[in-house]
Amino acid sequence: MTEEIVxxxxxxxxxxxxxxxxxxxxxxxxxxxxxxxxxxRVPNTPSHVRxxxxxxxxxxxxxxxxxRFGLEPRPLDDETRIIIVSMEDFDVGLVVDxxxxxxxxxxxxxxxxxxxxxxxxxxxxxxxxxxxxxxFVLLNLEKVxxxxxxxxxxx
Amino acid sequence: xxxxxxxxxxLDESREHLQACTEHLLELEKNPEDLALxxxxxxxxxxxxxxxxxxxxxxxxxxxxKMENVLDAIRNEQIVVTTEILDVVFEAVDDLEEMVGDxxxxxxxxxxxxxxxxxxxxLASGDVAAALDEEEPSSGExxxxxxxxxxxxxxxVLLQSIExxxxxxxxxxxxxxxxxxxAARVFMLFEIFEKVGEVISSNPPAEQLESEEFDTTxxxxxxxxxxxxxxxxxxxxxxxxxxxxxxxxxREAVKxxxxxxxxxxxxTEDETKEERTEEQVSDTPQPKKEEKKKTPKRRPAQGSKTxxxxxxxxxxxxxxxxxxxxxxxxxxxxxxxxHNPELNETVERMTRVSxxxxxxxxxxxxxxxxxxxxRFPKMVRQVARELDKKVDLEIIGAETELDRTVIDExxxxxxxxxxxxxxxxxxxxxxxxxxxxxxxxTITLRAYHSGNHVFIELEDDGAGVNxxxxxxxxxxxxxxxEEAAETLTDKQVAELILASGFSTADQVTDVSGRGVxxxxxxxxxxxxxxxxxxxxxxxxxxxxxxxxPLTLSIISVMLVELDKEIYAIPLSSIIETxxxxxxxxxxxxxxxxxxxxxxxxxxxxxxxxFEMTExxxxxxxxxxxxxxxxxxxxAGLVVDSFIGQQEIVLKSLGNYLQNVFAISGATILxxxxxxxxxxxxxxxx
Numbered sequence: 001m002t003e004e005i006v007x008x009x010x011x012x013x014x015x016x017x018x019x020x021x022x023x024x025x026x027x028x029x030x031x032x033x034x035x036x037x038x039x040x041r042v043p044n045t046p047s048h049v050r051x052x053x054x055x056x057x058x059x060x061x062x063x064x065x066x067x068r069f070g071l072e073p074r075p076l077d078d079e080t081r082i083i084i085v086s087m088e089d090f091d092v093g094l095v096v097d098x099x100x101x102x103x104x105x106x107x108x109x110x111x112x113x114x115x116x117x118x119x120x121x122x123x124x125x126x127x128x129x130x131x132x133x134x135x136f137v138l139l140n141l142e143k144v145x146x147x148x149x150x151x152x153x154x155x
Numbered sequence: 156x157x158x159x160x161x162x163x164x165x166l167d168e169s170r171e172h173l174q175a176c177t178e179h180l181l182e183l184e185k186n187p188e189d190l191a192l193x194x195x196x197x198x199x200x201x202x203x204x205x206x207x208x209x210x211x212x213x214x215x216x217x218x219x220x221k222m223e224n225v226l227d228a229i230r231n232e233q234i235v236v237t238t239e240i241l242d243v244v245f246e247a248v249d250d251l252e253e254m255v256g257d258x259x260x261x262x263x264x265x266x267x268x269x270x271x272x273x274x275x276x277x278l279a280s281g282d283v284a285a286a287l288d289e290e291e292p293s294s295g296e297x298x299x300x301x302x303x304x305x306x307x308x309x310x311x312v313l314l315q316s317i318e319x320x321x322x323x324x325x326x327x328x329x330x331x332x333x334x335x336x337x338a339a340r341v342f343m344l345f346e347i348f349e350k351v352g353e354v355i356s357s358n359p360p361a362e363q364l365e366s367e368e369f370d371t372t373x374x375x376x377x378x379x380x381x382x383x384x385x386x387x388x389x390x391x392x393x394x395x396x397x398x399x400x401x402x403x404x405x406r407e408a409v410k411x412x413x414x415x416x417x418x419x420x421x422x423t424e425d426e427t428k429e430e431r432t433e434e435q436v437s438d439t440p441q442p443k444k445e446e447k448k449k450t451p452k453r454r455p456a457q458g459s460k461t462x463x464x465x466x467x468x469x470x471x472x473x474x475x476x477x478x479x480x481x482x483x484x485x486x487x488x489x490x491x492x493x494h495n496p497e498l499n500e501t502v503e504r505m506t507r508v509s510x511x512x513x514x515x516x517x518x519x520x521x522x523x524x525x526x527x528x529x530r531f532p533k534m535v536r537q538v539a540r541e542l543d544k545k546v547d548l549e550i551i552g553a554e555t556e557l558d559r560t561v562i563d564e565x566x567x568x569x570x571x572x573x574x575x576x577x578x579x580x581x582x583x584x585x586x587x588x589x590x591x592x593x594x595x596x597t598i599t600l601r602a603y604h605s606g607n608h609v610f611i612e613l614e615d616d617g618a619g620v621n622x623x624x625x626x627x628x629x630x631x632x633x634x635x636x637e638e639a640a641e642t643l644t645d646k647q648v649a650e651l652i653l654a655s656g657f658s659t660a661d662q663v664t665d666v667s668g669r670g671v672x673x674x675x676x677x678x679x680x681x682x683x684x685x686x687x688x689x690x691x692x693x694x695x696x697x698x699x700x701x702x703x704p705l706t707l708s709i710i711s712v713m714l715v716e717l718d719k720e721i722y723a724i725p726l727s728s729i730i731e732t733x734x735x736x737x738x739x740x741x742x743x744x745x746x747x748x749x750x751x752x753x754x755x756x757x758x759x760x761x762x763x764x765f766e767m768t769e770x771x772x773x774x775x776x777x778x779x780x781x782x783x784x785x786x787x788x789x790a791g792l793v794v795d796s797f798i799g800q801q802e803i804v805l806k807s808l809g810n811y812l813q814n815v816f817a818i819s820g821a822t823i824l825x826x827x828x829x830x831x832x833x834x835x836x837x838x839x840x
Contacts, residue, residue, distance in 0.1 A: 038827070038828055038829075040720070040821070040828060040829040040830065040831065041720065042808070042812065042815055042818065042831060043764070043765035043766045043767075043815075043816075043817075043818070043831075044764075044765070044766060044815055044816040044817070044818075045812060045815060049812065051829075052808060052812075052821060052829050052831075053829065054823045054827055054828065054829050056474075056478055057474035057475065057477050057478045057823065058474060058806075059806045059807070059808055059809060059821045059823075059829060060809070061808065061809060061811045061812050087811075089810040089811075090809045090810040090811040091809070091811075092811050145811065147810060147811050147812075147813055148811060148812050148813060148815075149813055149814065
């Protein structure tokens with residue numbers, strides 16, 4: 001009985017690293033995790049848009065989460081992963097320092113974010129979760145991945 | 156019943172049936188005597204009724220049913236086909252289309268059609284005058300004689316058939332009492348009958364048989380070209396059939412029934428009508444015979460073997476195939492390095508097979524332009540009536556195939572061109588007669604393939620472009636100067652009407668001139684990588700020629716290099732490439748320009764546009780320039796170097812990156828890398 005209740009309240013997330021923090025996004029939106037592929041830069045887009053990649057025949061835009069969160073950029077290396085997430089209208093790849101593992105977070109371990117949680121803009125965060133000694137920042141992807149509308153460069 | 160999974164199919168098929176109705180109605184208007192056409196319309200309407208009733212769209216079923224009644228009356232020669240009656244039927248088809256559209260948009264398909272239904276009801280009861288003029292109902296009602304097993308039309312056909320030596324069977328079938336699948340058995344029996352000959356009538360009617368609205372016995376009358384002694388045995392082979400009675404009908408037998416029917420009609424029908432029926436029975440066997448032959452011939456055409464495939468699946472197939480092509484490229488280069496004869500052979504084979512595969516996949520995405528053209532006849536008819544003009548629309552080459560990406564886009568521009576031709580091209584019947592032209596104008600819509608392009612031409616025999624009027628307007632609008640106007644050729648003048656800010660209509664009419672001019676058409680077509688031109692002879696007519704690429708998903712581009720990045724420029728906007736000496740670059744205001752074949756062409760530094768930080772000013776003595784055009788305007792794009800020309804597959808950047816400046820999409824190169832496609836139109840103001 002008790003087990004069942006616990007079962008229901010677990011959220012499966014993918015954990016990844018940016019700087020020294022661990023972030024988590026729900027596993028249901030993640031399609032695949034890729035190693036670094038060659039990225040083609042797209043001009044006249046905000047700096048956090050790294051460009052586009054060819055993901056098995058589909059052109060997929062790539063967002064650098066470090067730049068998106070205003071963190072210091074870091075060159076791509078063997079550890080770097082691209083997490084492909086599937087939003088309602090589009091697929092986007094997220095560049096992260098490393099993708100660590102898949103874990104279950106009990107829902108009661110999730111708390112609204114504390115007032116100060118580092119440098120990441122608070123609107124991007126839907127909560128924090130403490131599991132054992134690790135602290136995970138849960139992302140609000142809807143906010144992080146607002147579609148890029150045309151920048152008025154033609155004026 | 157959950158019908159949502161069938162919704163797409165229902166929508167598709169409803170549209171097809173409505174389209175069939177429209178086409179046959181239009182034909183019927185031209186040949187009001189051809190009752191086989193009525194049958195075609197009836198069949199389409201009947202299927203639609205059945206489908207919509209199954210799906211629970213009662214309003215559609217109801218309206219279709221009322222329309223059927225009218226068609227039935229026409230079929231039974233109770234009412235004569237006139238333009239006015241067809242107007243009402245067309246209106247019904249329009250409403251049906253709207254209802255289907257509503258369902259597609261997630262609506263319920265409900266609509267208030269009571270006044271139309273009333274008109275249809277009156278028409279169906281033979282009350283033409285009252286239905287059309289809204290007068291009080293007259294007493295001239297005609298009803299089918301319920302007692303007679305055959306209606307007048309069927310009798311005529313039967314008599315005719317016997318006279319011509321065909322055999323007429325009357326088959327009475329009794330199904331077993333415990334028969335579970337009555338409709339299925341009926342269907343199987345009809346299959347057998349239709350192989351033997353043509354089913355003329357059944358009692359109860361086929362509709363009721365299909366819906367199992369009968370007890371266990373039904374009667375079918377069929378006409379066969381030869382005697383078939385085994386008809387009974389064949390029919391008995393169907394399971395759950397209790398008994399089959401086959402009677403060969405003689406002339407007398409049919410006449411006997413007709414006699415009784417006729418005596419009844421005498422009380423309800425006026426003299427002239429009956430005389431006409433009799434005449435058709437005895438004196439004019441020819442048209443009936445033709446009609447009888449036509450009907451069975453048309454049937455097989457409907458049953459061609461196709462399946463419906465969702466276009467998304469074809470897109471996925473295309474994507475996967477492109478991946479395969481990229482890997483094929485890699486394999487080829489590996490084989491080239493290894494020099495293993497067996498490997499080489501295999502790779503070559505694979506290359507050939509995948510080449511064939513590519514053709515097939517591209518062909519699958521091709522759609523005949525018919526899908527766009529077939530809505531035009533009705534539109535032309537309607538607009539011509541609104542404008543009180545007489546116009547024939549002739550369609551040639553409707554089977555010409557185009558990629559569906561292009562098909563999706565060309566509908567609106569063509570509508571615009573046709574409306575323009577109707578409004579400004581074709582004159583009123585009086586004007587035409589005064590000019591010595593036939594009263595009815597002709598618009599010809601022609602499609603054909605030529606090279607890697609599809610041409611769509613719209614020709615009218617109307618007034619043509621009035622040079623004086625167009626020039627006057629163009630000067631007034633500041634499109635040309637008065638001096639330049641003198642030197643323009645007729646073709647150049649004609650093409651002025653495509654210029655933006657130009658609209659020659661003196662008054663704004665309902666048909667064209669809704670504030671958007673033909674420049675919109677021109678822009679759309681050029682946006683598709685196409686080209687439009689006009690040839691016009693004043694007083695004789697105009698010819699609009701639209702040239703379109705076969706497909707938008709595969710385009711030819713020039714690949715260029717900019718700081719190790721590769722960009723693609725569509726060949727359709729490139730005029731030529733040139734390498735010029737840096738000293739030829741001139742400064743005009745803050746704009747760098749070159750003198751290119753007598754034209755001053757502004758230079759666009761793509762590196763600046765694409766935010767590439769350049770260490771120093773270009774030191775090279777020569778510059779590579781791609782001259783592109785947008786309409787009449789030119790620009791020179793400065794690039795680092797040319798790579799070459801290539802066919803590429805156009806892909807969208809997706810919904811996350813919307814409207815990136817000067818980028819229209821992307822493509823995947825042979826090495827798997829992504830290259831962006833430059834949109835030249837936004838680089839030229």
